Amino acid sequence: MRFDGLIGNSGVKKTLETPFHAYIIHGTKGSGKHTLERILTASLVCQSKEKPCGKCDQCKKFLSGNHVDVAYIPTDIKVRDLREKLKDVLYLPNEAEHRVFVFYEAEKLSPVCQNTLLKIVEEPPSHAVFIFLTENAGAMLATLRSRCEMIAMEPVDEKEIYGYLQRPEFAKISDERKKTAVAFSGGYIGAAREFLSEEKSETYLKCDRFAKAVLQNRMSDAINISTFKKRDEMADFTEELYLYFTVHLRSLQKGTSEGLSEEIRSLGKEKLAKLCVSLAKLKENMKFNVNVSLFSAALIAACREMRKAEPILK
Ligand SMILES: [Zn+2]
Numbered sequence: 503m504r505f506d507g508l509i510g511n512s513g514v515k516k517t518l519e520t521p522f523h524a525y526i527i528h529g530t531k532g533s534g535k536h537t538l539e540r541i542l543t544a545s546l547v548c549q550s551k552e553k554p555c556g557k558c559d560q561c562k563k564f565l566s567g568n569h570v571d572v573a574y575i576p577t578d579i580k581v582r583d584l585r586e587k588l589k590d591v592l593y594l595p596n597e598a599e600h601r602v603f604v605f606y607e608a609e610k611l612s613p614v615c616q617n618t619l620l621k622i623v624e625e626p627p628s629h630a631v632f633i634f635l636t637e638n639a640g641a642m643l644a645t646l647r648s649r650c651e652m653i654a655m656e657p658v659d660e661k662e663i664y665g666y667l668q669r670p671e672f673a674k675i676s677d678e679r680k681k682t683a684v685a686f687s688g689g690y691i692g693a694a695r696e697f698l699s700e701e702k703s704e705t706y707l708k709c710d711r712f713a714k715a716v717l718q719n720r721m722s723d724a725i726n727i728s729t730f731k732k733r734d735e736m737a738d739f740t741e742e743l744y745l746y747f748t749v750h751l752r753s754l755q756k757g758t759s760e761g762l763s764e765e766i767r768s769l770g771k772e773k774l775a776k777l778c779v780s781l782a783k784l785k786e787n788m789k790f791n792v793n794v795s796l797f798s799a800a801l802i803a804a805c806r807e808m809r810k811a812e813p814i815l816k
Contacts, residue, residue, distance in 0.1 A: 522651040524651065525632070529654060531690075532694075547602065548561050560597060581615050604633045605635065623650065655690075666694070672698065680761070681761025683698050713763075733794055737785075753767060754774065781804060
């Protein structure tokens with residue numbers, strides 16, 4: 503199978519050398535699950551020797567989103583409709599060698615639907631292939647999981663992500679931003695791409711401004727940045743801020759610094775670790791009834807801890 507487009511993941515590529523009739527592709531958001539699913543599905547319908555070729559009739563039909571033998575089944579499907587769809591499994595494919603049934607966010611399939619799938623997934627006709635994608639394979643029924651080949655998406659080396667960001671589509675983005683995106687990617691191409699989106703860029707700058715305002719004792723700026731009208735915005739900001747400090751902490755642990763703020767890194771591991779713990783607690787509290795107007799104060803109080811002077815030991 504040709505894996506153009508899927509970076510890294512040598513273990514995954516090796517697993518796929520042996521064909522199987524049901525796969526669960528799992529990994530975090532942005533880890534390449536969809537890219538892999540498209541390569542796999544295209545390979546299953548492609549007519550060429552080198553699969554997927556991307557050029558044959560079958561590949562073209564699939565790539566344009568209308569191949570009769572490929573079915574994307576919504577995971578909020580009712581069991582009655584699923585049974586109806588599964589009747590197709592028994593019929594020979596119309597054009598390709600295989601019939602492929604794909605389920606995105608497979609953890610959202612109801613237990614009744616998962617149970618309905620069990621038998622057919624266990625002993626499908628040789629032309630049928632099932633592909634389940636999920637961020638949380640643990641939330642799927644163990645009985646269904648055990649009948650599938652588990653494919654775990656692997657983090658990619660940071661150098662490979664930086665290399666990927668040299669593609670022409672990223673030409674307008676500064677090198678510094680690319681390095682920051684690599685640091686925030688956690689080893690996932692999709693996460694690096696998302697980091698460079700307009701929305702995420704704004705969120706990142708907001709966290710950066712907030713952290714520096716607290717550090718430099720510009721409290722009115724810090725309050726302005728962290729005051730929200732809506733609970734959801736507040737929760738998102740806390741989540742992003744947690745990520746912001748975690749990435750800086752991790753960079754100290756790994757000894758890499760590219761694309762990150764020296765001012766924040768100079769706080770040191772101990773302070774950053776404490777701060778991450780405080781933010782994790784605040785995130786947890788957000789699940790309960792938090793007063794939005796008091797939240798900014800709580801957030802700033804947590805972050806002010808990092809300004810406290812180091813105890814003088816000598
Ligand atoms: Zn082809």
